[in-house]
Amino acid sequence: MTAFSGDLFDGRTSRAHPVHARVDAETLHIEGDGIALAIPLARIALAPPAGAARGVIHLPDHQELHSGDHAALATLADRLSGRTPERWARRLEGRPIYAVAALIVSAGILFAGLRWGVPAAAALAARTLPAGLESRIGTESLALMEKISLRPSGLPAAHQQALTAQLAARCGRQDCPPYRLLFRNSALFGANAMALPGGTIVVTDALVNLAQHDEEVLAVLAHELGHVRHRHSLRLALQGIGAGAILVAVTGDIGSVTDLAAGLPSLLLQTGYSRDMEREADAYALGWLHAACIPPRRFADILGRLDRSPSDTGLLDSHPGSRERIRPFIDAKDC
Numbered sequence: 001m002t003a004f005s006g007d008l009f010d011g012r013t014s015r016a017h018p019v020h021a022r023v024d025a026e027t028l029h030i031e032g033d034g035i036a037l038a039i040p041l042a043r044i045a046l047a048p049p050a051g052a053a054r055g056v057i058h059l060p061d062h063q064e065l066h067s068g069d070h071a072a073l074a075t076l077a078d079r080l081s082g083r084t085p086e087r088w089a090r091r092l093e094g095r096p097i098y099a100v101a102a103l104i105v106s107a108g109i110l111f112a113g114l115r116w117g118v119p120a121a122a123a124l125a126a127r128t129l130p131a132g133l134e135s136r137i138g139t140e141s142l143a144l145m146e147k148i149s150l151r152p153s154g155l156p157a158a159h160q161q162a163l164t165a166q167l168a169a170r171c172g173r174q175d176c177p178p179y180r181l182l183f184r185n186s187a188l189f190g191a192n193a194m195a196l197p198g199g200t201i202v203v204t205d206a207l208v209n210l211a212q213h214d215e216e217v218l219a220v221l222a223h224e225l226g227h228v229r230h231r232h233s234l235r236l237a238l239q240g241i242g243a244g245a246i247l248v249a250v251t252g253d254i255g256s257v258t259d260l261a262a263g264l265p266s267l268l269l270q271t272g273y274s275r276d277m278e279r280e281a282d283a284y285a286l287g288w289l290h291a292a293c294i295p296p297r298r299f300a301d302i303l304g305r306l307d308r309s310p311s312d313t314g315l316l317d318s319h320p321g322s323r324e325r326i327r328p329f330i331d332a333k334d335c
């Protein structure tokens with residue numbers, strides 16, 4: 001049985017009546033000078049004490065019982081909350097360690113959602129998205145990139161045509177995804193190659209100039225064809241939108257989605273592909289080079305040179321772990 005003392009306010013005057021209270025199985029008994037109340041627990045509500053303040057028990061007919069006996073009120077709160085589904089919530093709120101644990105679990109779920117849930121959803125969406133929509137995202141991305149930093153290529157037309165013809169000839173003899181090859185000059189992107197949604201591959205003059213053999217350019221293009229084959233840039237773009245949607249759900253900030261949609265091209269270029277995507281593109285490139293009878297070493301050679309190139313933004317920035325990645329290309333046998 002819980003017993004405590006307090007002040008009863010009768011709801012009609014502001015006068016405090018000192019009383020003694022006790023709680024048995026189903027009833028709150030209040031006794032004092034000329035006062036004898038027996039109120040079913042089902043008819044009372046407890047506002048738990050905040051800090052050092054007194055707790056308030058709301059009684060029928062606007063009566064209130066105020067008490068500073070925190071221990072007794074906590075026991076009463078447990079008794080009352082046992083009747084309601086809020087019991088666990090109250091317990092969680094009442095104990096900082098549980099609140100911290102709940103916060104960590106929530107953060108973990110959010111992290112897992114962003115780390116695995118969004119890419120999985122994006123991969124699924126990429127497979128079901130109509131091809132028309134995919135190429136529109138690619139077209140808009142390219143338009144924005146052209147505006148930001150892509151300029152017409154300064155490479156000799158004959159060299160551009162030769163590389164285009166070599167790629168087409170190789171793809172004529174093996175299975176390539178549909179693609180479109182563009183040569184562009186860009187101070188911002190440095191020596192780089194990018195595969196956009198819909199199959200457009202942009203290769204920069206700096207990359208072609210860095211190559212010491214056309215087969216090195218073809219090796220990089222084979223890697224980009226791997227990104228095209230697996231629709232990586234579309235998946236990346238969708239991931240950006242997916243993460244934004246989750247952030248909106250969490251923060252209620254609708255602005256972040258529009259920001260992300262507008263920033264799609266920079267997301268494609270700056271965030272870069274995941275290691276899993278790079279591995280997929282590399283595996284495709286290795287098979288492609290073998291089928292095309294191009295020594296896989298060519299890919300390792302140009303990647304190694306990129307590693308030492310002073311350009312700010314390079315293929316390697318979005319292609320991490322190059323040393324571990326080029327090993328299979330060095331070890332692979334020629335055709």
Ligand SMILES: [Zn+2]
Nearest residue numbers: 273278281319
């Ligand atoms: Zn890549």
